[in-house]
Amino acid sequence: MKALVWCGPYKVKVENVPEPKILNKRDAIVRITSTAICGSDLHLVDGFVPFMKPGDILGHEPMGIVEEVGPDVDQGKVKVGDRVVVPFPIACGQCFFCRRELYSCCDNTNPRAYLGQEMLGHATAGIFGYSWLTGGFAGGQAQFLRVPLADVNCQVMPEEIRDMPDEKLLFLSDIYPTGFMAIEHCNVQPDDTVAIWGCGPVGQFAIRSAMLLNAGRVIAIDDGRRVPERLQMARDAGAITIDHRRESVYDRLLDLTGGIGPDVCVDAVGMEAHGSTPLETAYDKVKTMTLMETERPAVIRQVINCCRKGGTVSIPGVYGGMSDKIPMGALMNKGLTIKTGQTHVHKYVPRLLDYVRQGKIDPSFVVTHRIPLSDAPRAYNIFREKQEGCIKVVLDPAA
């Protein structure tokens, strides 16, 4: 089968690899019908996440049709022929964390848990196609995917929506629940202002989720020269936008909130932020190049600085290692609450699927590019460089 393989920083390639087999008794093999490129794939491809090895198959936003199930799969939950969305974290459904719906913290699905333990204190759940830190599982930018513990991890789409196009359902695997959780766990009130840094796909879903959860006002922040189309998409959803190239984010946010700052501030950018001043950009670039820091945390610094006293900072953007110069003084003295985490996708799928079926949202709004899997390296390039107004790429594994 064809699969997208990581071959070193900024180097990916489509390769013929053996098709996956049932390896555990509760595995399923899913024939992928649609699969997407995630912003966090760029962190991996660009070499920002340690523990990538050349030859790793990427991809963690897949859906498809179940082709085969192992002998111990609970067939009352998933069977051959089912149309399924596969959440990016792999959960067991039994451990301390899964029983508390903290699925991305599952304790039983990461075969390289010691890496997480040594890097982070505790390991995360296994994640498809997302480095050896999260288990080393082959990813879903491929024609077939092996899904462990299939009766927990395959989210079966009901027969009645057989005709609904993949693009409306695909993002239940990651970015829709990720944008949603970023708002949902902040307990947003009707008179709250929610500010969202980064208008990429997760930011776009966060904007729409904040609207859906009745935030008083949503403000979206991005670079109007580099990605004007993303700010436009945010405006289309009803957000007020701030172009950080043209205006001071801090001044504008305070102006909009009577001087107190936004109640909820969302960092939907993560570890590869471009600095707000050339000096800051240069500082983080030098530090990352000399391995004195593993990421460029420009956005989280600004988020903490702008958030109102006693407000909530939400971080759906991905960080992987050690950030430098995080304003702990502001965090502590302003009494901020931090909400973050890899998304507990399984928890949100039923609720968000209902929203899609009720027509409250059509997640396909975010798709700008449909590209054959065989052309995936070009797709990565377009997505990274934000060429052709690219916001979200869906790959077609059959083409």
Added chain:
Amino acid sequence: MTLTEQRGTPTRLGTDTVGSMGQGNAGAMQAQQQQSYENVGLIERLVSVAAGAVLASFGLGRRSIPGLLAAGMGGMMVYRGATGHCPMYGAMGLDTAHEQGERTAEDEIAEHGIHIEQSFLINRSAEELYQFWRNFENLPKFLTHIDRIEVQGDRRSHWVARLSRLAGGNIEWDAEITRDEPNSLIAWRSLSGSDIDTVGEVRFSNAMGDRGTKMHVVMNFVPPASAVAGMFPTLFNKATRRMMRTDLGRFKALMEVGEILTLDGQPRGTCTGHGTRYHED
């Protein structure tokens, strides 16, 4: 066969010390000193001479400062091979020349041992966990490097471990259960004369609230080829701790989920155009 019949008297931790060896008259003392001068084993001596000669001739051929250093190192290796005495081993207190005689597992552990202590929360009853663990033939299901365990009666078992050639190849030992408290504690140790000296225990207790059972594992052991390990104690200790943590995590997964997820056989790229299957080593 009981432990006493097997070999000598059972000993208690800390009572027999290393110093009890080699006491007696002056002749014995001298023999002891003679022995302690030779601290490199025969095979290691042969390898040392051969490798040292190669390194020395390579180094001398280079006519450079690194070459000179290599030649010096080669010369030193020839010396320790020829005389059987390694000053570095001497300084580090290592000895690969002598069998450890009648010393007990506890002696070895006290001197070169690795101590590992870890806790896990497992969403199963203490009774279930105890029952599974009490049948030692179940343990290879989650202990990566244990090939098989044969239960020989109520308390005795024979263990076969599969280790890399570097770590000394396959090793075997007999163990006995020293304490057995149904649904709460199992303690075991290797019998003297084994390839490995080990003492361990697993304890199960109810966790707070609905958190299932807390498993607490203590393991002490001296790895085979303890001298090799002794040269990199930190590294070896870390690798062992990592291995044990992983294996106990596998036990937890087996109990909670019913299977341990494997990557063995999954597809993988090579970046050469044709992929392959991944295999765990």
